[in-house]
Amino acid sequence: MRVCIIGAGAIGGLIGARLAARTDCRPAVLARGETLRALREHGWRADTAGEVLRAPARAFERAEDIGEQDLVIVAVKGPALRDVAQGLAPLLGEHTIVMPAMNGVPWWFCAAHPGLDPTPLRSVDPGGRIAAAIELRRVLGCVVHATTSVPEPGLALHRGPARLIIGEPGGGHSPRAERVCALMQQAGFDAVHSDDVRRDIWYKLWGNLTMNPVSALTGATIEQMLGDPLVLAFCNNAMREARELGARLGCPIEQTPEERNKITVRLGAFKTSMLQDLEASRALELDGIVGAVQELARRMDLPTPTIDAVFGLTRLMARVRGLYPWPEPGAEG
Numbered sequence: 182m183r184v185c186i187i188g189a190g191a192i193g194g195l196i197g198a199r200l201a202a203r204t205d206c207r208p209a210v211l212a213r214g215e216t217l218r219a220l221r222e223h224g225w226r227a228d229t230a231g232e233v234l235r236a237p238a239r240a241f242e243r244a245e246d247i248g249e250q251d252l253v254i255v256a257v258k259g260p261a262l263r264d265v266a267q268g269l270a271p272l273l274g275e276h277t278i279v280m281p282a283m284n285g286v287p288w289w290f291c292a293a294h295p296g297l298d299p300t301p302l303r304s305v306d307p308g309g310r311i312a313a314a315i316e317l318r319r320v321l322g323c324v325v326h327a328t329t330s331v332p333e334p335g336l337a338l339h340r341g342p343a344r345l346i347i348g349e350p351g352g353g354h355s356p357r358a359e360r361v362c363a364l365m366q367q368a369g370f371d372a373v374h375s376d377d378v379r380r381d382i383w384y385k386l387w388g389n390l391t392m393n394p395v396s397a398l399t400g401a402t403i404e405q406m407l408g409d410p411l412v413l414a415f416c417n418n419a420m421r422e423a424r425e426l427g428a429r430l431g432c433p434i435e436q437t438p439e440e441r442n443k444i445t446v447r448l449g450a451f452k453t454s455m456l457q458d459l460e461a462s463r464a465l466e467l468d469g470i471v472g473a474v475q476e477l478a479r480r481m482d483l484p485t486p487t488i489d490a491v492f493g494l495t496r497l498m499a500r501v502r503g504l505y506p507w508p509e510p511g512a513e514g
Contacts, residue, residue: 182206182251182252182326182360182365183209183249183250183251183252184200184206184208184209184233184250184251184252184254184364185208185209185210185211185244185253185254185272186200186208186209186210186211186253186254186255186256186343187210187211187251187253187254187255187256187257187265187269187400187419188211188237188255188256188258188261188265188475189210189212189216189220189240189256189335189337190216190257190258190331191305191329191330191331191338191454192282192325192329192337192341193210193254193256193257193422194225194226194227194281194326194329194331194335194336195227195229195327195329195339196256196282196365196368196370197210197225197236197238197253198225198226198227198228198235198236198337198369199227199229199343199368199369199370200364201224201225201234201236201237202225202227202234202235202236202308203234203237203238203367203368203369203442204367205269206364206368207237207239208239208241209239209241209247210238210239210240210241210249211241211242211247211343211415212240212241212242213242213245213423214334214402215334215335215388216334216335216491217240217242218238218334218335219333219334219335219336220335221238221240222335223235223335223412224237224238225237225238226335226336226337226464227336227337227338227339228336228337228338228339229337229369230339230340230341230365231341231477238487241419242444244268244269244270244271244272245271245369247271247272248271248272248286249271249272249273249274249277249278249338250272250273250274250277250483251274251276252277252280252364253273253277253278253279253280254270254278254281255279255280255281255283256281256282256283256324258283258458258463258464259283259284259285259305259466259468259469259470260464260466260468261309261454261464262281262283262288262305263307263310263311263468264345266310266311266315266506267310267313267314267375269314269315273319277319277362278313278319278321278323278357278498279315279319280321280322280323280325280347280361281288281320281322281323282325282345283469284386284389284454284466284469284470285305285386285389285466285468285469285470286304286305286386286469286471286473286477287305287320287322287382287469288302288305288306288308288311288312288315289312289317289320289322289350289479289505290379290382290473290476291477292312292350293317293319293320293350293351294351294379294430294431295306296431297430297431297479302467302473302475302476302477304472304473304475304476305468305469311437315428316344316401317350320350320502321347321348321349321350321357321358322347322348322349322350322375322378322379322381322382323345323346323347323378323487324345324346324375324378324381324382324385325344325345326342326343326344326345326346326385327339327341327342327343327344328340328342328451328456330450332459341448342371342381343369343371344370344371345369345370345372345373345382345403345457346363346366346369346370346372346373346375346378347361347362347365347372347373347374347375348374348375348376348378348380348381349378350379352376352377352378352379353376354374354376354497358374358494359502362374362382364478366446379430379431379432379434379491380431382432382434383427383432383434384432385436386423386470386474387420387423387424387427387441388420388441388445389453389470390419390423390470390471390488390491391415391416391418391419391420391451391462391475391491392416392445392453393454393455393456393466393470393471394455394467394470394471394491394492394495395412395415396452396453396455396493397453397455397456397457397458397459397465397495397498397499398494398495398498399412402449402450402451402452402457403445403446403448403450403451403453404448404449404450404451405450407470408475409444413442415487416438416442417438417439417442418487419472419485419487419488419491420438420441421438421458421465422478422483422485422486422487422488423474423485423488425483426474426477426478426481426483426485429481429483429508430481431476454466455467458504459499459504460480460501462504463504464504464505465495465501465504465505467492467495467500467505469491471491471495472486472492472496474488475488475492493499496514
């Protein structure tokens with residue numbers, strides 16, 4: 182299978198290193214800056230569960246130099262996706278699969294579910310540019326459950342589970358999803374084929390919705406946030422709002438916030454991806470993780486005062502630090 186990975190940060194670097202070191206696949210990678218230089222000099226590198234993986238990397242700066250692929254894995258941060266999508270065309274053949282391995286609500290989330298307004302979410306795809314560049318028929322949904330970081334450019338550090346949940350946006354099983362799952366299993370991932378990947382996406386988002394922005398606001402780790410009774414109560418309120426919204430969107434959750442947090446606290450002294458981005462002065466993935474939830478709630482006429490507060494406070498903090506854009510004059514928000 183011809184595979185190209187776009188973005189070789191924590192997740193893209195882990196997937197690329199495992200594919201290159203453990204399968205017959207020689208994935209190409211689109212990268213830039215220090216990451217591109219590191220890949221060209223050192224190849225793929227990942228410290229995963231104490232095992233150091235190394236393999237030569239086919240690293241490029243331009244999609245035109247790679248050509249058509251069977252599978253394109255998009256592992257960039259949400260703010261970069263709009264620009265990335267515009268440059269995908271040279272990688273896309275008639276049957277090319279595009280699999281985003283990203284946090285938050287994906288651009289196709291509503292279009293894939295009958296009965297929901299298919300208009301692109303302004304928070305994640307303003308003007309529908311991503312949807313126009315990546316046809317829904319190409320998309321495979323993917324949820325990543327892995328504790329990862331990037332201690333230096335081109336090196337992925339991974340601990341704990343490495344689970345990928347893969348499925349068709351509209352649900353059900355398909356041969357192509359089975360093929361991608363099999364490839365990821367060869368690479369050592371706990372890869373499963375889901376028949377309702379939208380629901381899996383919402384379940385992961387249910388935790389990220391609070392832990393990511395609150396960690397960015399406070400600088401706290403998972404165990405510190407969940408160990409503070411007042412912060413815990415605040416987060417649980419937001420999760421209850423998101424749980425009700427999910428039920429209306431076709432993504433019901435059976436757990437209570439308290440039950441979910443008993444699982445989350447096992448991460449211990451872990452810094453969320455949003456806190457890692459804040460400390461590195463990178464743009465925050467706030468729109469896909471929180472803004473899209475607020476926008477969906479507005480579409481469904483569901484009040485979400487706690488989620489609104491999380492979004493407003495984190496957005497303002499990020500704007501003051503230059504990590505989130507200020508609104509255009511006269512624009513809402």
